[in-house]
Amino acid sequence: MSKKIFSGPFLLFIICGTIVPLGVITFYGITDRSGAFTLENITAITTGEHMEALLLALGLALISTVICLVIAFPLGLILKDSKLGKKGFMVFIFILPMWMNFLLRTMAWQVLLERNGIINQVLGLIGLPDLNIINTPTAVVLGMVYDYLPFMILPIYNALIKIDKNVIEAAYDLGAGYRQVLQKIIIPLSVPGIVSGVTMVFVPSLTTFAVSNMLGGGKVNLIGNIIEQEFTASSNWNLGAGLSLVMMIFIVISMAFIEKFDRNGEGNII
Amino acid sequence: MKKTFKGIYLAIIILFLYMPIVTLMVLSFNEGKTMNAWVGFSLKWYKEMFENRIIMEALTNTLTIAFWAATVATIVGVTACIGLNAMKEKHRSVFMGLNNIPLLNADIVTGISLMLSFLLFGISLNYGTVLFAHITFCIPYVILSVMPKFRQLENHTYEAALDLGASPAYAFFKVVLPDIMPGIISGFLLSFTMSVDDFVITHFTRGVGINTISTLIYSQVRVGIRPTLYALSTIIFVAVLIVLIIVNVISNKKEETRHEKN
Amino acid sequence: MALIELLDISKSFEGETVLDEFNLKIKENEFITLLGPSGCGKTTTLRILGGFETPDTGKVLFQGQDITNLAPNKRQINTVFQKYALFPNMNIADNIAFGLKISGKSKEYIKDKVKYALKLVNLNGYEKRSVDSLSGGQQQRIAIARAIVNEPRVLLLDEPLGALDLKLRQEMQYELIRLKNELGITFLYVTHDQEEALTMSDKVVVMNQGYIQQMGTPEEIYNEPENAFVAAFIGDSNIIDGIMMEDRMVKICGQVFPCIDEGFGKKKPVDVVIRPEDIIIGKPGSGILDGVVTSNVFIGVHYEMCIEAGGFEWLAQNTVSYPVGTAVSIDVAPENIQIMNKPQSEDEEALALDE
Numbered sequence: 090m091s092k093k094i095f096s097g098p099f100l101l102f103i104i105c106g107t108i109v110p111l112g113v114i115t116f117y118g119i120t121d122r123s124g125a126f127t128l129e130n131i132t133a134i135t136t137g138e139h140m141e142a143l144l145l146a147l148g149l150a151l152i153s154t155v156i157c158l159v160i161a162f163p164l165g166l167i168l169k170d171s172k173l174g175k176k177g178f179m180v181f182i183f184i185l186p187m188w189m190n191f192l193l194r195t196m197a198w199q200v201l202l203e204r205n206g207i208i209n210q211v212l213g214l215i216g217l218p219d220l221n222i223i224n225t226p227t228a229v230v231l232g233m234v235y236d237y238l239p240f241m242i243l244p245i246y247n248a249l250i251k252i253d254k255n256v257i258e259a260a261y262d263l264g265a266g267y268r269q270v271l272q273k274i275i276i277p278l279s280v281p282g283i284v285s286g287v288t289m290v291f292v293p294s295l296t297t298f299a300v301s302n303m304l305g306g307g308k309v310n311l312i313g314n315i316i317e318q319e320f321t322a323s324s325n326w327n328l329g330a331g332l333s334l335v336m337m338i339f340i341v342i343s344m345a346f347i348e349k350f351d352r353n354g355e356g357n358i359i
Numbered sequence: 360m361k362k363t364f365k366g367i368y369l370a371i372i373i374l375f376l377y378m379p380i381v382t383l384m385v386l387s388f389n390e391g392k393t394m395n396a397w398v399g400f401s402l403k404w405y406k407e408m409f410e411n412r413i414i415m416e417a418l419t420n421t422l423t424i425a426f427w428a429a430t431v432a433t434i435v436g437v438t439a440c441i442g443l444n445a446m447k448e449k450h451r452s453v454f455m456g457l458n459n460i461p462l463l464n465a466d467i468v469t470g471i472s473l474m475l476s477f478l479l480f481g482i483s484l485n486y487g488t489v490l491f492a493h494i495t496f497c498i499p500y501v502i503l504s505v506m507p508k509f510r511q512l513e514n515h516t517y518e519a520a521l522d523l524g525a526s527p528a529y530a531f532f533k534v535v536l537p538d539i540m541p542g543i544i545s546g547f548l549l550s551f552t553m554s555v556d557d558f559v560i561t562h563f564t565r566g567v568g569i570n571t572i573s574t575l576i577y578s579q580v581r582v583g584i585r586p587t588l589y590a591l592s593t594i595i596f597v598a599v600l601i602v603l604i605i606v607n608v609i610s611n612k613k614e615e616t617r618h619e620k621n
Numbered sequence: 622m623a624l625i626e627l628l629d630i631s632k633s634f635e636g637e638t639v640l641d642e643f644n645l646k647i648k649e650n651e652f653i654t655l656l657g658p659s660g661c662g663k664t665t666t667l668r669i670l671g672g673f674e675t676p677d678t679g680k681v682l683f684q685g686q687d688i689t690n691l692a693p694n695k696r697q698i699n700t701v702f703q704k705y706a707l708f709p710n711m712n713i714a715d716n717i718a719f720g721l722k723i724s725g726k727s728k729e730y731i732k733d734k735v736k737y738a739l740k741l742v743n744l745n746g747y748e749k750r751s752v753d754s755l756s757g758g759q760q761q762r763i764a765i766a767r768a769i770v771n772e773p774r775v776l777l778l779d780e781p782l783g784a785l786d787l788k789l790r791q792e793m794q795y796e797l798i799r800l801k802n803e804l805g806i807t808f809l810y811v812t813h814d815q816e817e818a819l820t821m822s823d824k825v826v827v828m829n830q831g832y833i834q835q836m837g838t839p840e841e842i843y844n845e846p847e848n849a850f851v852a853a854f855i856g857d858s859n860i861i862d863g864i865m866m867e868d869r870m871v872k873i874c875g876q877v878f879p880c881i882d883e884g885f886g887k888k889k890p891v892d893v894v895i896r897p898e899d900i901i902i903g904k905p906g907s908g909i910l911d912g913v914v915t916s917n918v919f920i921g922v923h924y925e926m927c928i929e930a931g932g933f934e935w936l937a938q939n940t941v942s943y944p945v946g947t948a949v950s951i952d953v954a955p956e957n958i959q960i961m962n963k964p965q966s967e968d969e970e971a972l973a974l975d976e
């Protein structure tokens with residue numbers, strides 16, 4: 090008994106806020122409007138429109154994640170070695186946008202990318218052709234990269250600075266060149282950070298509907314948009330819940346991924 | 360050579376990250392209504408923003424929800440840590456696993472599942488449901504910030520206080536609490552920002568009349584962005600910047616004094 | 622010819638001078654120890670040799686070749702790091718094989734060499750173990766094995782035993798001496814532990830504030846400290862103000878003691894060093910100075926006593942116990958009195974004041 094009782098309120102919130110809702114969404118997902126059991130809402134993912142949206146979402150999320158990783162890893166390396174002023178300040182600069190409302194940030198890109206928006210005006214001034222990517226998947230990927238890049242930078246940077254300086258020096262001492270140190274020491278040791286960064290970019294990119302709506306102009310339909318529409322426009326909650334369950338499978342897979350690589354809970358966002 | 364390359368790389372990313380924000384900030388001072396031309400410096404969009412009842416209401420909602428969600432989540436989270444620490448390792452890891460679900464789950468699933476539950480149990484969506492949802496997703500952040508501090512804590516100091524005649528409550532407030540305070544503060548701040556930043560979960564759990572900044576922007580963007588939103592983003596960005604700088608300065612000072620002591 | 626020569630090395634960090642025109646020669650097949658308090662520049666010296674720091678001025682010569690700006694991975698020198706620095710993502714065999722794989726050795730060769738290295742550090746059959754599963758002492762052995770498989774000409778050891786407990790440390794001291802003899806390579810060892818330095822080294826370099834204070838065999842360092850810093854740093858000693866009356870005569874606490882030092886001049890203030898075990902305790906009146914025992918602690922084998930005599934508190938060690946309050950007299954054999962010049966310049970003063 091004793092002190093354990095203090096976790097009571099927490100338990101209550103877990104049950105009411107997490108476990109019951111997950112049960113409810115599962116219930117909706119496997120029943121029809123009359124409440125009878127059905128798998129139709131789940132198998133609905135195989136229909137053309139849904140499958141297309143899922144594959145597009147997977148594709149765009151994958152591309153965004155890879156771009157974020159490719160940008161963030163060298164950045165993490167530079168920041169780790171940086172002697173520019175206070176290290177904390179440099180990191181702060183790269184993380185700061187994360188604290189600003191992501192809808193505002195997405196909106197900013199909408200303003201920049203519009204047909205007669207800032208970027209095209211600047212391009213026009215210097216005589217370059219217009220950049221017409223608004224309302225295309227490219228704009229959506231750009232938005233995802235912009236919104237989620239800090240989530241990749243932070244865990245990778247945290248993993249990199251945790252690497253014992255002596256370990257890297259030991260590798261040089263034993264004859265390794267920079268490339269070998271990177272391949273054999275730095276990259277393997279930053280895997281926990283990379284994995285949590287990848288998950289933290291991939292999951293929101295896969296499930297977003299706001300970014301695709303704002304920068305895709307209704308023309309880029311991701312699985313998140315389909316689900317959201319089932320709850321707002323079409324009001325087929327059972328179908329929306331069923332598709333959500335399918336999407337959760339992908340989240341569970343990435344959670345398993347985290348569990349495997351990130352046993353020590355490293356690379357938290359804090 | 361290598362150094363310039365690094366510098367250019369950093370500069371490009373900084374440009375990428377800040378160009379959109381700076382653009383909004385500049386446009387917020389533009390007298391004209393469209394972004395196509397710079398008409399002249401003006402604060403009229405700020406004036407309009409402060410006079411806009413909908414925006415002000417959304418701002419109030421956002422801040423009060425964030426404040427209460429962070430407060431309740433902090434209290435629940437800290438007490439949870441006390442309880443969890445008294446548990447056996449096996450049980451604790453089960454609870455920590457459950458704690459991670461809202462963190463790792465997609466917001467859209469969390470939002471939908473909460474909405475469906477509210478409606479299934481006949482609770483109509485309003486301010487309260489949004490607040491409940493926010494508390495739910497904030498608690499994990501508090502626990503993640505506070506738990507490590509608890510683990511670092513010397514159990515002996517609490518026991519020493521008891522040994523010296525303190526009651527458990529007195530020992531907790533005088534000995535344990537000061538030690539875990541940094542974790543509690545960062546948990547609270549993290550919860551607050553997560554709550555302010557949230558769109559998806561609010562989107563599903565809010566009723567018709569309730570707006571937060573996020574949901575307001577989302578609905579406005581569909582009908583056309585007005586420059587009042589640029590003014591709003593400028594104010595939010597500056598506010599965030601100031602708060603973060605203050606937090607950083609305070610924690611740096613603490614670091615320094617700790618170093619001096621050593 | 623010396624294997625390694627450090628010539629006029631200076632190095633400062635953020636305006637603080639760590640090494641000041643430092644010179645050192647290291648011979649082939651020598652066990653040389655840099656000994657000194659933290660901040661004395663010993664680790665910096667090691668890191669300059671390993672290639673992890675570049676000196677501000679001065680040169681590092683390896684067999685007469687300038688290697689000052691050579692990258693660490695191009696040097697025939699390997700380091701055993703203070704906190705082991707094993708690669709946590711690799712098992713023991715891969716850790717040891719790291720350097721060999723880099724230099725492109727054959728699989729067979731690597732396998733044999735790893736086995737041999739493990740045998741050398743008494744950890745046979747540990748190939749597949751993970752780094753985490755090893756104790757501190759075992760990790761230390763692996764760190765040594767990982768360095769020596771590459772057959773370096775010089776092995777640098779940065780306080781390698783610092784994190785181990787006393788018993789393990791003593792064991793490892795003997796291991797290191799054995800390894801050094803078996804491998805026949807030069808060991809450059811850094812420590813702040815005088816016992817380690819005296820036990821293992823052929824040559825000890827006592828350092829303080831970026832300067833060499835004294836260089837010599839362990840016996841020379843212990844028996845004939847050149848200045849008060851060395852005397853205070855190596856073992857316990859009584860350091861007393863004295864006046865050199867004439868050759869072979871020093872006045873301490875108002876009494877003249879015969880000694881064997883010459884050439885200090887007449888009426889010259891000096892520092893006098895007397896080791897506690899060299900103080901002869903006798904009945905009052907039998908020695909040179911009379912006094913009273915003020916404390917007495919048994920420290921195993923002998924008793925450590927403080928004797929108040931002639932206005933100075935003498936630290937003395939003896940196998941016979943004289944209880945507190947006993948009136949005694951003290952005497953010192955002339956050859957056990959070590960006379961040192963008083964520090965002259967402010968610089969030297971600063972050196973002596975440290976510790």
